[in-house]
Amino acid sequence: AQTVTQSQPEMSVQEAETVTLSCTYDTSESDYYLFWYKQPPSRQMILVIRQEAYKQQNATENRFSVNFQKAAKSFSLKISDSQLGDAAMYFCAYNNAGNMLTFGGGTRLMVKP
C-alpha cells in the first residue's frame, strides 16, 4: 500500500520569506501523480499544485513550486514571498491512477507578520 509522510507537523515563516514543506512517499509504481492541497481554517481543501511523475520538470504555480525527486521519492513544496493568507494546513497527496488520493498527515504553516 502507498504511504505518504510529512515529517514536519508545524512550520513557521516570516512574511515575505521562503519556506519549504517536506513530503516523502512510498510506492512501487512508476507512473503516478502528486499533489499539494491547502486547508485554511474554513477546512475547505484547495489544490495548490500537481506533479505528474513522468515529467522531469518541476511544477510551478506563481509563488508555489515543487522539488520532485523521483528516485528519492520526495516531493517538497516551496512557498516564496510568503503571505499571511498562506497560513493553513498543507497536505501532500498521492494518486496512482486508481482514483483514490492518499494523504499525508499534514503540516501546519504559520506566517508571522
Added chain:
Amino acid sequence: EPEVTQTPSHQVTQMGQEVILRCVPISNHLYFYWYRQILGQKVEFLVSFYNNEISEKSEIFDDQFSVERPDGSNFTLKIRSTKLEDSAMYFCASSEPDRGAIDEQYFGPGTRLTVT
C-alpha cells in the same frame, strides 16, 4: 467558476441514528468521491463512484455506509447507524479524468458530522 457543494454544513445526530450527507458535484464530472477527516487527523479516502457503481472503497467503508446518485445531480453518503467514532468532517469531491490522465479532484466545503 463551478464548484462542489455540500449540505448540510453541520449535522448533529444521536448515536444509532441514520444520517444522509448530500453533495452536488460539478455538472460535467464523471467521478465522485467521499473522504473523511477526523479532527486533527489526516484526510482518509472512503469511496469512489463511477457509472452508477462503486469503483473503489477503503476498509473504513463497511456495511454501515452506502452511496447513491439518486438523480442527475446529487451524490449522497448514508451512514445507517451512527457511532461516536463517525464524528468527522466529510468531504465530497468530483473529477472528470481526461483520457490517459488523472484530473484534479475538486473538493466541496465539507459537512461536519457530530455524533452524540
